[in-house]
Amino acid sequence: MKNKVQLIAYIDRFGKKGIAEFHAFLSDHLKDHFEGGIHLLPFYNTIDGADAGYDPKDHTQVDPRLGDWEDIKKLSDEFDLMADLIVNHISSDSREFQDVKMHGHNSQYFDLFLTKEKVFPKGASESLIKKIYRPRPNLPFTTIKVGQDEEYDFWTTFTSDQIDIDVLHQKGSAYISQILKTFSLNGIKSIRLDAAGYAIKKPETSCFMIPETYDFIGEFSSKARAMGIDVLVEIHTHYKHQIEIASKVDYVYDFALPPLILHTIAKKSGTQLKNWLEISPRNCVTVLDTHDGIGIVDIAKQDDNPGLLSDEEVDYLVESIHKNSNNTSRIASGEGGSNLDIYQVNCSFYEALGKNSTHYLIARAIQFFCPGIPQVYYGGFLAAANDLKLLGTTKVGRDINRPYLEFDEVLQMLESSVVKDLSKLIKFRNTHPSFGGNFSVLPTSDDQIKLRWDLNDEWSELNIDLLKSNFEINYSMQEVESLLIF
């Protein structure tokens, strides 16, 4: 991956057209912005299942309403592309599961799917089930009648429409290989491995990020690397696990960064952020916002392991988001609102900062100065507000930050002063050579932050005064030294 800013977008929500139109728009208007490429959110058949594309019926087919693989290939000629590989599950409407429904255990696809019995051949006691780590407050099984009077408890980690795949079975492995091969043939350069932490189930364990999961991710990464594809592993977990995972894979997300930045701005205190930057993984992708909510497990304590923030600080942070968003994030988060992950706060990042443009630019400046390849979600790029209309229509909590925008609306949003200032920051991050060098956190008081990059004679420095809520960026220029002030 290039060390430049990437866009994260749904093709059908950013412009509401197909791949070709999306391509033309980016080419015409945003080529200088997203030199790092694009993380395309799921575009497989179909994009409108139970989980906005994350429950494909056919992972190797482009949703025909968007276009085809030829369009993806053309887009990849101009932008480096990252795509999601969903290893954990597949839609219950998939051809494969429909075949199981018809033929039961005689289906050729029966072993593609995971049942409770396969994991617990001797039966599962309540205490065994309770050990399983859950993103949702219910059981991970759905009883489904298949074939001639057969009935199985299928593993359904997320929703009952998403049937978990037995990734350790040869059928599961072949399924994943087929997707990788399709990606490789069609110009996909990196993969985001979705919900990988849940892929491996084993009795007596939490079934989440157990040693066997690391092995699985490692093997998967080798397979991908052999095809010239990078792997970004998506896992929300305690920060120590994230550091451990980072040591074993190509890239992880720095999911601690978004809540820590919110904490820094809300409390006008930079100490916890600076502490994190001393130990955070360097082989990371940074985000402030994604199509999911703002992660809380990533900075909270887990059992006896302290988190990056104390319980009180976490509470204060979550309450400050709710307050800044006029409580709309409270409605969209937690139990209710069809939330797949109750440990996330659903809110646009701009609203999480109370639509304060200076705070928002400070947050983005911190992101761009932190180690890692910066990704910017289309909603955040356009400083979108919470989409109460969509939330009200779908009742899906995460839709509060997944707006459908016509290209006309996008063009209008590009004209706002906060987006213009953010664009300046993005272009600076893309072009200044210092970001290829060494990173340092300069010593400052709690209410100041100074982040610096050095590459030979080139340097750049971000100075933030949290009390005064302002920041400046100083940097070397080939001819003169200059100053960018917001």
Add this chain to the structure above:
Amino acid sequence: MKNKVQLIAYIDRFGKKGIAEFHAFLSDHLKDHFEGGIHLLPFYNTIDGADAGYDPKDHTQVDPRLGDWEDIKKLSDEFDLMADLIVNHISSDSREFQDVKMHGHNSQYFDLFLTKEKVFPKGASESLIKKIYRPRPNLPFTTIKVGQDEEYDFWTTFTSDQIDIDVLHQKGSAYISQILKTFSLNGIKSIRLDAAGYAIKKPETSCFMIPETYDFIGEFSSKARAMGIDVLVEIHTHYKHQIEIASKVDYVYDFALPPLILHTIAKKSGTQLKNWLEISPRNCVTVLDTHDGIGIVDIAKQDDNPGLLSDEEVDYLVESIHKNSNNTSRIASGEGGSNLDIYQVNCSFYEALGKNSTHYLIARAIQFFCPGIPQVYYGGFLAAANDLKLLGTTKVGRDINRPYLEFDEVLQMLESSVVKDLSKLIKFRNTHPSFGGNFSVLPTSDDQIKLRWDLNDEWSELNIDLLKSNFEINYSMQEVESLLIF
């Protein structure tokens, strides 16, 4: 009931204290406002079950956190009181149902409750079940294990924690009599018969407002009347049924009025409202807002019967509420948000009008000039906004319009200009003698409304110009003729 303005309030949400403090506050500050008395929302044991007091554990006991019957009796010395009688169901935590859980069909309370088998002794086919009219998109039964390995499908019209009562059985009848007697002994002058439309179940019917339901309500009303208690029947239904029900009971709600007023203001068109006032029941209680949402079935078509508004007008109305409330009502309404009734829009009335004070005062003026005894919900009286914080915490859609307010907050809200103007209107409605006389809708163009009351030489007239969004009230005074302009 007196023909004066009544307050509707939860004791625990209006002031957040007990009955005695509630009493003292009303006595000190609002005695001139609510000369008609108070409809006390459920104050039984307990007020915080699955449905904000509408699922009592013991209907004949005051929740001890609020006080006791002695406090209610004292309050009734100063204000006429209306209380809810919940005939359809009782909490699954009630002593009675707990006894059934313990002893199964041997419990002395077994026949107090309705099971599927009692209604469908020969079994219920899917086509029979589909005939049942539902306020929610699911089945009206909950399978519960009781006694020694017994299992029954109990009727649960609303939530699975609210077990329906067999009102036709002697046990059910005795249960209701006991409540009536308690009310009568403690100064309750009127009863609001909650969800009465669902009380009678019969195979091959919709189990909603069937002829047997009318009989039941009639018999219940006679029983109450014999104890000196008026009955207000709460039913949301097609306007023609409402007119039919009105002819058989003491009082009904004019539930068509709130959506028609919103339509009138949104479309600047008074024709439909004036048409309704030609045929609307006169023995009614008027409301704009209640603890429930804004009813839509009351003005919509039903099967082949046209409604008071066309489908397009209903859509426009609902969309205008969502737009005025910045889509917060969309989030709180429909399927999702634990809504008990998907045919209602959950929104404060003030927000349904976009917090436009003039529009709000026009709406109240129309209410007060329409036939019927006007009730004002505490949220509407205080021009409360949608409570996104409470909604976000509880995820109960109707909580958007059920704020918890300290007395200090109430006092502050009383100082706002819109509440001061509303108070003027309320006092005018309470004191002008014309409202005891004859009502007429004067002929005007579509964008004007003129409502008039005459009693001997006393008269009052409301003139509204919908295009200019203004209104005036002219009225006779004992000495001089005067003008009240907003």
